[in-house]
Amino acid sequence: MRHLLSTGDLSLTEAEAILDVAEEMQQVQTRPVKKLPTLRGRTIVNMFFEDSTRTRTSFEIAGKWLSADTINVSAKGSSTSKGESLRDTMLTLDAMGVDAFVIRHSSSGAVAQAAGWVRAHVVNAGDGQHEHPTQALLDAYAIRRHFRALGREGWQGKRIAIVGDLLHSRVVRSNVLLQRTLGAEIVLVAPPTLLPTGVESWGCEVTSDFDSVLEGVDVAMMLRVQRERMAGGFFPTAREYADGYGLSLERLNRLKPGAAICHPGPMNRGVEISSEAADAANSLVLDQVAAGVAVRMSVLYHLLGGSDEGETA
Amino acid sequence: MSQPPTGSPDIEPVRVIIDETELARTVARMAHQILEANRGAANLLLLGIPTRGVCLANRLAALIEQIEGAPVRVGQLDITMYRDDLRRHPTRLVGRTSIPGSIDDAVVVLVDDVLFSGRTIAAAFDALRDLGRPRAVRLAVLVDRGHRELPIAADNVGRSISTAADERVAVRLSEVDGYDRVTIARVKEGQP
Amino acid sequence: MTSLLITGAATADGTRGDLYVVDGVFRDPADAGAGVERIDADGLLALPGLVDLHTHLREPGREDAETVDSGTRAAARGGFTCVHAMANTDPVTDTAEAAEYVAALGERDGHCQVVAVGAVTKGLGGEELAELGLMAASKARVRLFSDDGRCVSDSLLMRRALTYVKPFGGLIAQHSQDPRLAGPGACCHESEISGRLGLTGWPSQAESVIVARDVQLAELTDSRLHVCHVSTAESLDVIRWAKRRGIKVTAEATPHHLFLDTPLVEGFDTTFKVNPPLRTSEHLEALREALADGTVDTVGTDHAPHARQDKDHPFDIALPGMLGLEQALAVVMEVMINPGRMDWPTLVDRMSTTPARLGQVAGQGRPIAVGEPANLVLVDPAARAAVDRDASASRSRNNPYHGRDLPDPVVATLWRGDVTYRR
Numbered sequence: 001m002r003h004l005l006s007t008g009d010l011s012l013t014e015a016e017a018i019l020d021v022a023e024e025m026q027q028v029q030t031r032p033v034k035k036l037p038t039l040r041g042r043t044i045v046n047m048f049f050e051d052s053t054r055t056r057t058s059f060e061i062a063g064k065w066l067s068a069d070t071i072n073v074s075a076k077g078s079s080t081s082k083g084e085s086l087r088d089t090m091l092t093l094d095a096m097g098v099d100a101f102v103i104r105h106s107s108s109g110a111v112a113q114a115a116g117w118v119r120a121h122v123v124n125a126g127d128g129q130h131e132h133p134t135q136a137l138l139d140a141y142a143i144r145r146h147f148r149a150l151g152r153e154g155w156q157g158k159r160i161a162i163v164g165d166l167l168h169s170r171v172v173r174s175n176v177l178l179q180r181t182l183g184a185e186i187v188l189v190a191p192p193t194l195l196p197t198g199v200e201s202w203g204c205e206v207t208s209d210f211d212s213v214l215e216g217v218d219v220a221m222m223l224r225v226q227r228e229r230m231a232g233g234f235f236p237t238a239r240e241y242a243d244g245y246g247l248s249l250e251r252l253n254r255l256k257p258g259a260a261i262c263h264p265g266p267m268n269r270g271v272e273i274s275s276e277a278a279d280a281a282n283s284l285v286l287d288q289v290a291a292g293v294a295v296r297m298s299v300l301y302h303l304l305g306g307s308d309e310g311e312t313a
Numbered sequence: 314m315s316q317p318p319t320g321s322p323d324i325e326p327v328r329v330i331i332d333e334t335e336l337a338r339t340v341a342r343m344a345h346q347i348l349e350a351n352r353g354a355a356n357l358l359l360l361g362i363p364t365r366g367v368c369l370a371n372r373l374a375a376l377i378e379q380i381e382g383a384p385v386r387v388g389q390l391d392i393t394m395y396r397d398d399l400r401r402h403p404t405r406l407v408g409r410t411s412i413p414g415s416i417d418d419a420v421v422v423l424v425d426d427v428l429f430s431g432r433t434i435a436a437a438f439d440a441l442r443d444l445g446r447p448r449a450v451r452l453a454v455l456v457d458r459g460h461r462e463l464p465i466a467a468d469n470v471g472r473s474i475s476t477a478a479d480e481r482v483a484v485r486l487s488e489v490d491g492y493d494r495v496t497i498a499r500v501k502e503g504q505p
Numbered sequence: 506m507t508s509l510l511i512t513g514a515a516t517a518d519g520t521r522g523d524l525y526v527v528d529g530v531f532r533d534p535a536d537a538g539a540g541v542e543r544i545d546a547d548g549l550l551a552l553p554g555l556v557d558l559h560t561h562l563r564e565p566g567r568e569d570a571e572t573v574d575s576g577t578r579a580a581a582r583g584g585f586t587c588v589h590a591m592a593n594t595d596p597v598t599d600t601a602e603a604a605e606y607v608a609a610l611g612e613r614d615g616h617c618q619v620v621a622v623g624a625v626t627k628g629l630g631g632e633e634l635a636e637l638g639l640m641a642a643s644k645a646r647v648r649l650f651s652d653d654g655r656c657v658s659d660s661l662l663m664r665r666a667l668t669y670v671k672p673f674g675g676l677i678a679q680h681s682q683d684p685r686l687a688g689p690g691a692c693c694h695e696s697e698i699s700g701r702l703g704l705t706g707w708p709s710q711a712e713s714v715i716v717a718r719d720v721q722l723a724e725l726t727d728s729r730l731h732v733c734h735v736s737t738a739e740s741l742d743v744i745r746w747a748k749r750r751g752i753k754v755t756a757e758a759t760p761h762h763l764f765l766d767t768p769l770v771e772g773f774d775t776t777f778k779v780n781p782p783l784r785t786s787e788h789l790e791a792l793r794e795a796l797a798d799g800t801v802d803t804v805g806t807d808h809a810p811h812a813r814q815d816k817d818h819p820f821d822i823a824l825p826g827m828l829g830l831e832q833a834l835a836v837v838m839e840v841m842i843n844p845g846r847m848d849w850p851t852l853v854d855r856m857s858t859t860p861a862r863l864g865q866v867a868g869q870g871r872p873i874a875v876g877e878p879a880n881l882v883l884v885d886p887a888a889r890a891a892v893d894r895d896a897s898a899s900r901s902r903n904n905p906y907h908g909r910d911l912p913d914p915v916v917a918t919l920w921r922g923d924v925t926y927r928r
Binding site: 085086087088105107108109110112113127128129130131170173196197198199201202 | 695696697698699700701702703704706772773775813814815817818819820821822
Binding site for chain 2: 001017020021023024027031032033035036037038066301302305306307308
């Protein structure tokens with residue numbers, strides 16, 4: 001694999017290989033020595049044009065546990081038309097002999113553009129409102145483990161509800177594309193003002209009535225609601241949002257037995273998710289965080305673990 | 314059990330060096346030797362190196378259990394992430410590592426099918442070091458074909474054979490391949 | 506006395522004959538002496554020089570992207586003999602002095618006539634009227650006023666502008682974009698594609714609501730309105746309605762909105778970022794129909810050169826705009842003439858006669874006839890070539906047609922009798 005830009009680029013074999021290797025990587029986290037020598041001598045630059053402490057930290061740990069040299073570059077503020085162009089920023093670092101870039105950017109498509117300019121491998125750590133492939137992979141990983149533990153493994157027939165600000169969410173786009181490959185059904189739930197244009201062509205069920213689908217889903221994936229969306233007039237108040245789309249205690253109690261609760265974090269408790277749901281036994285919130293390191297180790301291994309020429313054998 | 318193929322299009326002629334009956338006998342002898350060297354099954358931990366080393370480790374464990382009447386710990390150790398030649402090949406698939414309990418103070422017997430350059434075993438030492446501190450590490454292989462590139466020797470060898478560098482030793486085990494047999498063949502010109 | 510005999514060319518209506526140019530004017534070919542310089546134009550069409558109402562020359566201010574010299578050289582290569590230089594330069598063309606400066610640059614460096622467009626509001630700020638009357642009365646004789654790049658979104662200010670320019674025959678050319686429905690982040694036609702790519706959508710209606718408002722203000726003020734770069738079927742419906750009602754509205758379409766569609770942005774190539782954005786095929790089809798039936802009166806290039814460093818940004822941050830002068834005629838031929846949707850006389854009307862009339866430019870858009878000024882483009886209707894962005898006369902390389910096989914029509918351009926381009 002040369003880059004990971006979109007989950008839509010992954011074949012079923014590749015997606016499963018990433019999840020399988022992540023299982024092995026997670027074992028490393030339980031060892032006395034949490035380090036593999038695999039990427040010794042490789043240099044990974046985390047370029048975050050937008051702040052994200054958790055994603056950056058997760059990638060940094062992943063790289064370090066694989067023995068790569070990881071460097072964090074905070075490029076925040078340089079993403080304007082007046083500043084240095086994205087191309088110049090990328091070419092400058094690429095010229096230093098970096099092996100891989102992990103890029104987070106507030107603009108949709110910026111990571112794909114960067115990948116077109118550099119020699120190094122590129123991992124998309126979230127671009128604007130477009131994609132966040134490692135988040136979707138770690139969601140899939142945590143969900144797979146959850147159902148495996150219940151003896152109900154397999155994507156066929158699983159229904160995943162993704163609830164919240166779909167319009168501005170990169171997580172939803174990557175999840176829809178990944179699940180199209182893996183095989184679970186997705187139900188998209190959002191107020192009508194937060195549904196992306198053309199969402200009906202994504203091959204998912206779409207509704208603005210959370211309660212109507214609640215009892216039928218195996219996973220409730222609650223998306224973070226940005227408070228600035230209220231100012232944008234997408235919905236009137238947090239209270240009204242929580243009433244229609246929050247995973248309240250009442251809604252929690254109506255979920256199927258064993259249904260999993262996911263949230264990419266950080267959570268607005270009391271808005272899109274109640275404390276009861278966030279802390280419930282079947283909440284995968286912390287499993288998702290733990291999975292983040294393992295999945296990112298697996299992704300870095302798939303990109304950098306072989307020769308630079310050719311694809312996975 | 315499926316029938317072994319009579320030949321392979323890219324490798325020939327194929328010579329059978331260990332057949333099914335002899336393979337069973339060889340593995341049984343190895344089980345006895347391991348017990349003898351360890352003076353019993355106490356503290357033994359057999360770790361197979363994927364893929365066929367794992368099958369051999371399981372067979373050895375079953376035999377030891379028969380002989381001793383008590384179960385012996387067996388697991389598997391994947392060394393892909395520790396290889397020194399990762400960047401010479403496309404990305405390799407990673408196998409499973411699964412250790413029953415701790416390796417600390419155990420007598421670890423690494424089990425592999427073929428001992429050749431020794432690099433796999435060197436990588437296994439690195440992997441073990443990250444997992445803990447065994448009291449001792451021993452090596453059991455079904456076939457030692459020579460051509461070592463590192464100062465490594467097996468404690469326990471099913472069969473030593475002399476080979477040419479361009480020959481290929483193929484171990485086939487029923488768990489993976491459907492039949493038991495070890496063959497040797499000269500790789501044709503242009504073949505890897 | 507310079508003279509030139511062009512032999513064997515056919516005019517747009519199909520008449521074949523010789524053209525004799527003396528001192529910038531067409532004369533009777535019978536008077537041509539034996540030793541006169543000749544151009545063999547057998548098999549070529551002779552069309553009146555093309556006129557563009559919508560050109561960004563970037564000088565003064567961004568000479569790294571384009572200058573009057575390079576931009577008008579590109580114009581000549583595209584068959585244009587007159588361009589209207591948009592006001593969004595630095596400084597903005599919002600005073601008589603600024604307009605005269607642009608006109609003087611045109612006189613000095615131009616490879617075609619350069620007419621200054623005046624800003625509607627001071628500094629394109631959308632709050633106070635610019636000195637419209639002084640610009641009109643200046644030596645630059647400004648007649649076309651536009652805040653292009655930005656919309657005059659304040660309804661009252663738009664009404665005042667339309668009213669104010671009437672006595673001196675000014676024409677307000679509006680960039681129709683509701684700044685709330687399509688804000689600064691809007692960079693992709695609102696569609697399944699914008700939703701999938703996570704790019705902020707620019708809905709059709711952000712254009713058509715302004716067009717609908719403006720035609721009613723034109724009716725209220727009994728003034729003239731020109732709609733720049735119409736891009737949507739909804740706007741065309743409004744313009745048709747307004748024209749039937751007798752409202753004095755004209756509209757322009759760009760070559761790129763006639764030819765290029767939304768899926769081109771899927772690779773996030775900022776060459777394809779333009780404002781208004783590339784629309785979907787049904788809008789392209791509506792636009793072609795409207796250009797043929799006269800709902801759209803002119804083709805305006807919206808030639809918008811940008812330096813590389815202004816395009817090498819993320820899609821929502823990169824500057825919008827694409828080159829247009831050199832391929833305008835080729836694109837109109839490809840989508841209108843070659844499929845038989847429009848004939849040559851209509852093309853001449855849309856690309857020369859009508860824009861010259863709307864811009865009130867004397868001596869441009871005139872027929873090819875004895876006594877008329879010799880503004881002319883010689884066209885090979887059959888030649889084709891792959892577009893090479895590096896072969897451009899423009900200083901910029903944001904050419905959206907790069908690599909495409911297109912007609913390669915312009916053989917020679919004459920402005921006031923001088924050859925400004927010859928292949």
